Amino acid sequence: MSNIHKYILLNILLWMLSIPAAAAEDITVIKADRVDTVTSGVIENGIIIIKDGRITAIASDIEIPDSANIIDASDKTIFPGLVNPISRVGLSSAPSGGAASNPHYRVADELYPHQDVYKRVLQTGFTTLGLVPGRGGAGIAGQGAVIRPVGNKPEEMIITESGLLMINFQANDKTKKVIKGALDSAKNKTSSTDPKVQPLINALQGRIPTYITCSGPGEILHLLKLLEPYKKMKVVLIAGSEQYRVADKLAKKKIPVILPPKLDFEPFTRNRINVPKMLTDAKVKIAFSPRGDGIESHEDFLRAVTDLVKSGLDKEIAKKAITINPAQMLAVDYRLGSLEVGKDANLLVLSGDPLDVGTKIHMVMIEGKIVHKAP
Amino acid sequence: MRKNLQISMAKTTYMVLVMLVTLCTASPLFADESVTAIKGGDLYTITSGIIKNGTVLIEDGKILRIGQNIEIPKNAKVIDARRKVVMPGLVAATAEVGVGGGSKIADSLDPFQHDVSLALASGITTAYVSRGGPSGSNPIGGTNAVIKPTYGDLDNMLVKESVAQNAAFRSWMGKTSFRQNLRKAQAYLQKLDEYTRKKDQKKLQELKKPSGVDTYIRLLKKELPARLRATTAAQILDIVELIDEFGIRVIIEDAIEAWIVAEQIAKHDIRLIITPRNKRRPNKYISAPSGSTLENAAILKKAGVKFAIVPTSPYFQTWGVAGRDLMALPMEAAFAVRGGLDEQTALEAITITAAEIIGVADRVGSLQVGKDADIIILDGHPFHHKTFVEWTLINGKILYDKSKSPYFSHITHND
Numbered sequence: 142m143s144n145i146h147k148y149i150l151l152n153i154l155l156w157m158l159s160i161p162a163a164a165a166e167d168i169t170v171i172k173a174d175r176v177d178t179v180t181s182g183v184i185e186n187g188i189i190i191i192k193d194g195r196i197t198a199i200a201s202d203i204e205i206p207d208s209a210n211i212i213d214a215s216d217k218t219i220f221p222g223l224v225n226p227i228s229r230v231g232l233s234s235a236p237s238g239g240a241a242s243n244p245h246y247r248v249a250d251e252l253y254p255h256q257d258v259y260k261r262v263l264q265t266g267f268t269t270l271g272l273v274p275g276r277g278g279a280g281i282a283g284q285g286a287v288i289r290p291v292g293n294k295p296e297e298m299i300i301t302e303s304g305l306l307m308i309n310f311q312a313n314d315k316t317k318k319v320i321k322g323a324l325d326s327a328k329n330k331t332s333s334t335d336p337k338v339q340p341l342i343n344a345l346q347g348r349i350p351t352y353i354t355c356s357g358p359g360e361i362l363h364l365l366k367l368l369e370p371y372k373k374m375k376v377v378l379i380a381g382s383e384q385y386r387v388a389d390k391l392a393k394k395k396i397p398v399i400l401p402p403k404l405d406f407e408p409f410t411r412n413r414i415n416v417p418k419m420l421t422d423a424k425v426k427i428a429f430s431p432r433g434d435g436i437e438s439h440e441d442f443l444r445a446v447t448d449l450v451k452s453g454l455d456k457e458i459a460k461k462a463i464t465i466n467p468a469q470m471l472a473v474d475y476r477l478g479s480l481e482v483g484k485d486a487n488l489l490v491l492s493g494d495p496l497d498v499g500t501k502i503h504m505v506m507i508e509g510k511i512v513h514k515a516p
Numbered sequence: 517m518r519k520n521l522q523i524s525m526a527k528t529t530y531m532v533l534v535m536l537v538t539l540c541t542a543s544p545l546f547a548d549e550s551v552t553a554i555k556g557g558d559l560y561t562i563t564s565g566i567i568k569n570g571t572v573l574i575e576d577g578k579i580l581r582i583g584q585n586i587e588i589p590k591n592a593k594v595i596d597a598r599r600k601v602v603m604p605g606l607v608a609a610t611a612e613v614g615v616g617g618g619s620k621i622a623d624s625l626d627p628f629q630h631d632v633s634l635a636l637a638s639g640i641t642t643a644y645v646s647r648g649g650p651s652g653s654n655p656i657g658g659t660n661a662v663i664k665p666t667y668g669d670l671d672n673m674l675v676k677e678s679v680a681q682n683a684a685f686r687s688w689m690g691k692t693s694f695r696q697n698l699r700k701a702q703a704y705l706q707k708l709d710e711y712t713r714k715k716d717q718k719k720l721q722e723l724k725k726p727s728g729v730d731t732y733i734r735l736l737k738k739e740l741p742a743r744l745r746a747t748t749a750a751q752i753l754d755i756v757e758l759i760d761e762f763g764i765r766v767i768i769e770d771a772i773e774a775w776i777v778a779e780q781i782a783k784h785d786i787r788l789i790i791t792p793r794n795k796r797r798p799n800k801y802i803s804a805p806s807g808s809t810l811e812n813a814a815i816l817k818k819a820g821v822k823f824a825i826v827p828t829s830p831y832f833q834t835w836g837v838a839g840r841d842l843m844a845l846p847m848e849a850a851f852a853v854r855g856g857l858d859e860q861t862a863l864e865a866i867t868i869t870a871a872e873i874i875g876v877a878d879r880v881g882s883l884q885v886g887k888d889a890d891i892i893i894l895d896g897h898p899f900h901h902k903t904f905v906e907w908t909l910i911n912g913k914i915l916y917d918k919s920k921s922p923y924f925s926h927i928t929h930n931d
Contacts, residue, residue, distance in 0.1 A: 312626065313618025359616070359626030362670040386628055386668065409630055409834075410922065 168192050168209040169509055171490070175218045179464045180479040189219060191486040194508035199480060212490070217503060220460075220495045221479050222268025222487035223442070226399050226467035227352065227379060227430045230290070231256045235275020235282075240316040242323040245336040246283030248272045249302045252295040258436065259290035263513045265439040266495075266502050268487040269300065269478075271471045273307045276354050276379075279316040281323050282307040284340050285352065287471050289487075291512050300473060305377075306344035310355040312363040324371060347373040350472050352399075354379040358386040365390060377470045382416045383408060388423035397426035397470055401438075402445040404452060417462070418454040427458075428467035447496045456496055463495075551575050552912055553588040557597030557893065562604055562867050563882040572602060574889040577911035582883055595907065595914075597893050603863075604882050605641025605890035605908065606845050607870035609789050609824035610769065612831050613842075614663055614673065615645050621661040622677060627670045634832035635665035636916035637923045638843045639905040641890035642675065642881075644874040650684035655694040656731055658682040660743070662876050664890070664910050672911055679875035680743035680767055681731055685755055698762050701732035741765035741787070741875075747796065749776040749806065752786075759784045767873055771823075772796045775812045776805050778819035787873045788816065788823035792851040793840075813865070814856030824870035825849045825862070850899040859899065902929050 169191040176187030176199060188205065190198040205211065229235065231253060252272075262270070270290055274282035285305040292298040308320060327333070327341035344351045351374050355364055361380055368376060378384070378391065378398045382405040391398065400417060407414045417427050429446055431438040446463060450456050468478025477485045489495070490504035505513035552574040559570040559582060571588065573580040588594060613631045616624035626632070635643065641664055648658030660682060662675040684690050704725055711720045734740045746752045746768045755766055756777070768774070771788045773796070774781055781788065790812055798807030809815075816823055827848040829841035839847050849862040871881030879888045889912035896903035904924050908916035919925050 311618075312616050312624045314620035314623040315618065317623055357626065358628040358668075359670070362627065363623070363625075366670075383628065 167509075168206050169212065169486075170205050170209040171212045171214055171219060171488075172205075173214045173219045173490075174216050175494075176480060177218060177220045177460070177495070178480040179221055179460050180481060186215075187219065189480065189486070189488070191509045194486055194510070196480060196482055196484055196486050198482060212504075214490050214503075218491045218493055218495070218500075219480065220489045220491055221464045222477070222489055222505065222507065223266045223463050224269040224271075224428075224467040224471070224473075224478055225267050225430050225439075226271045226377070226428045226470045227273055228270045229272065229275065229434050230262055230270060231258050232272060235277055240279040240311070240319040242281040242319050242337070243274075243283050244281045244306065244323060244338070244340045246274055247286070247303060248274055248284065249286040249295070249299055252286070252288065252298055254292050254294060254298055260513075261436045262290050262439055263505050263507075264502070265436070265442060266489050266505060267439065268489075268505065268507045268512075269468065269471070269473065271304065271467070273305070273352060276309055279309050279311045279313075280319045281341075282309050284349075287473050289507050291507055291510075300476075301471070303340060303343070303349065304471060304473070305350045305352050306340050307352045308354070310353050310360060310364050310367075312355070312360040317363070317367060321367060328371075345371055345374060347375045350375045350377050350470060352377050352379060355381075357381050358383050361387050361390070365394065375472075382414075385414070385416050385419040385423075388420050388425050391420070392424040395426075397428065397466070399428045399430050399467070399470065401432040402429045402442065402449055403432060404448065413452070415449055415452050415454060417449055417459075418452070421455065421458050426466055426469075427462050428470050429459075429462045430467070443495055443500070444498070447498055450496050459496060551580070551589045551592040552595065552889075552909075553586075553592045554595045554597050554602055554891065554893065555588065557600040557602035559883055560601055560603035560863065560898070561883040562863060563884055570602070572883060572889075572891065574891075574909075574912040577889055577913070579883060579885050579887050579889050579891075582885060595893070600906065601894040601897060601903075602883070603892055603894065603898065604867050604880065604887075605892050605910065606639045606866050607824070607868075607874070607876075607881055608635075608640050608643040608826060608830070608842050608845060608866075609870040609874055610826045610830045611635075611640070611643035611645055611842055613643055613645060614665055615647065619648060619659060621645060621647055621659060621663075622674050625663065625670060625673045627666055627668050627673050631832040632665040632667050633916070633921075634834070634843060634923070636667060636908045636910075637905065637918070637921060638832060638845065639892040639894070639908055640665065640842060640845060641892070641908060641910050642871065642874075642876060643842075644679070646682055649682045650690065653687070653689040653693050655685060655690040655697075656681055656683045656742075662874050665915075666910050667915055675876055675879065678740070680741045681735060683742040683744040685742075685744050685746070685758065686751065691754070694758070695761075697729060697732045698736065698758075698764070700726045701729040701736055702762065704729060705733060705736060735764045736762060738763070738765050741767050743767040743769065745769045747772045749773040749804075752777050752781065755786065756780045756784050759786070770794070772808045772812070773806060774821070774823075775809055775815040778816050778821055781816070782819040782821045786821070788821060789826055789873065790816070790823050790852075791826055791828055792848060792855060794828060810851065810855035812855065813852035813862070817857055817861050822869055822872070823865055824873045825852060825865040846898045846903070847901070850901075853899060863898065 171189040173187050176184040186201045188203050270288050273285040284303045287301040287304040288298040327338045330342050333339050343349045376396050378396050405414050405416050420427050431442045446459050450459050465478040468474040477487050486509040488506050492501040503515045554572040559567040570584050571586040572582050613635050614629050616626050618624040646660035650657045661677045663673050666672045747770050767787045769789045771790050772794050796808040831841050833841050849866045853862045868881035871877040880890050891909045892905050893907040894903050895906050906918045
């Protein structure tokens with residue numbers, strides 16, 4: 142069993158323990174027009190049964206328990222809650238500076254619940270956020286956390302406390318030295334009591350994903366060279382739009398990328414290019430994240446993804462890129478990111494297909510609880 | 517009906533077969549492309565004259581053969597260069613291309629920089645780049661390297677690191693410090709030499725190297741030239757005195773008034789980097805000659821000075837004044853010809869001499885067997901204003917094709 146599997150298993154175990162046993166009659170049933178599971182197709186006239194916050198059944202012909210609360214969505218589409226794989230929503234501005242190694246820094250220690258911005262993010266359909274240390278400043282930025290944008294205490298928001306390691310790469314000698322030095326200090330170790338080393342071990346062993354930011358295709362080549370000795374690392378790349386120039390190399394190394402949903406210009410021309418399409422054509426796995434942390438880019442998110450689909454991006458891939466793919470990149474796909482039996486009931490009740498223009502969000506549910514209802 | 521179908525199927529099968537056979541024999545897809553041949557052009561070898569209607573064979577990124585009547589291997593990839601000029605890629609002795617931030621150039625090379633593709637379109641295949649330099653009273657500092665604009669290919673970009681020591685010899689503080697450090701290094705080397713000769717182990721062990729003299733030792737041992745800027749004759753004479761005292765190798769950039777002291781420069785074997793179009797007003801307060809002249813290069817050549825030519829701007833730009841940056845390097849050399857320099861020396865100043873000055877003449881700068889196949893193919897004489905680069909090869913690979921590139925493909929001359 143690989144380390145990532147062990148880690149996931151442990152997470153599943155913790156997750157099972159964390160949810161208090163609910164009363165037996167706490168059952169919700171959603172009757173829908175269409176249930177878009179993302180991972181196993183669309184179920185017409187689908188019914189979803191939710192118990193204790195989790196999906197216990199999805200099908201078109203199930204018997205509905207008598208005591209269930211029934212949500213009638215018979216003219217609506219059900220879609221998994223959106224997952225934003227890289228975000229700093231609700232966090233204070235990140236420190237920046239010269240190349241430094243701060244693997245012990247944790248976003249989880251800086252959460253502020255009760256912020257209005259979380260409510261507004263929920264309204265735009267995002268039910269899971271991967272919060273990361275800042276992108277400013279080079280070196281090892283610290284550990285990110287996976288959260289749900291609801292809850293009264295930080296503990297209630299957190300899904301994975303030390304969910305990922307974040308590195309800001311730059312192609313220069315100082316930054317390379319800092320990153321390499323830190324990683325090498327944790328190489329060949331299986332555990333450490335040093336809070337500066339343990340997260341690096343987790344990343345090197347592939348127990349947690351490693352997010353790496355860099356700015357262009359040239360830097361990606363430098364990065365790939367630097368990463369060569371660290372074979373078990375689960376790298377997720379966040380790079381500029383010109384990364385399509387090294388798409389074949391990313392595909393070969395099976396490195397997935399996170400990018401904003403937007404059409405670009407081919408550099409120094411006025412030719413429009415669809416970078417997400419170019420990357421997926423080259424067999425690179427992608428996930429979308431809103432262009433910024435402002436609420437406008439969240440409100441515009443599905444429209445922007447729809448634009449990419451209109452200009453050639455495969456619609457099914459686009460749907461995965463806003464749900465299951467980012468969940469995989471955050472290593473939480475065992476419990477969310479698609480509508481499957483056993484997974485969290487994180488879902489959206491929509492007026493139609495999520496990637497059709499004009500589709501409205503009527504309801505947002507996280508773990509079986511209605512967290513937003515359109516007026 | 518059924519018979520017809522069979523016949524048509526047989527026909528199709530036959531056609532497919534024929535097509536396959538043709539593909540296998542004719543298509544370059546299946547050809548053995550280990551050898552590339554540039555055929556039928558006028559070869560400006562730079563170091564051994566012009567070979568009319570010649571052929572260059574390339575293998576493993578190096579020049580395999582050059583000459584007339586060379587047999588081309590059957591499966592070679594052939595570039596038709598009839599009515600074209602074939603010459604070594606141009607060498608920019610000062611450039612700003614392909615490097616990001618940071619103090620170590622090798623760690624910040626960017627093969628995807630737009631300027632890298634502009635360099636290829638300009639026919640430049642080798643460039644000297646530098647980062648940082650002397651600051652304050654410290655007369656040396658920074659780093660430099662020679663790179664090739666291998667677009668998209670990081671592994672072949674770096675040719676050589678630290679080919680010279682960036683230095684300054686202008687302020688009195690800097691000059692004093694430069695001299696003091698050289699003296700310190702010299703004294704250390706003398707003692708080291710003396711004790712070694714006497715085999716005095718005790719004193720050798722006691723001998724401590726002064727701090728911060730490593731670079732000066734390399735300068736004194738002539739392992740590395742000092743590269744500095746000196747525009748006026750007076751500044752150049754200061755450097756001449758420094759060489760008289762310490763015997764170091766020197767490259768002077770931006771030597772506008774070099775023509776005034778050409779003899780001394782030649783005698784001290786100083787290498788120059790000049791810009792024929794750079795102008796400087798004569799100093800009205802001195803009676804001796806001063807200022808710039810278009811004849812700078814011609815006078816230097818007569819005195820036997822070796823120089824490279826660079827334009828006023830080290831950039832590759834799509835803005836600004838056309839012809840003043842590295843996108844028109846041959847034009848700058850043509851201005852030296854306008855001032856009386858012979859064409860051969862002007863060509864050398866942007867190829868082999870430039871390569872020599874930046875320390876890579878063993879690999880680039882001329883069409884010679886064994887050298888890197890960094891070759892440009894032009895549609896006319898390099899100094900003609902209408903001439904464009906049609907193909908640029910680095911290490912035997914075509915990295916620029918005018919007809920397929922957006923920069924100049926639409927420009928054609930009909931006469």
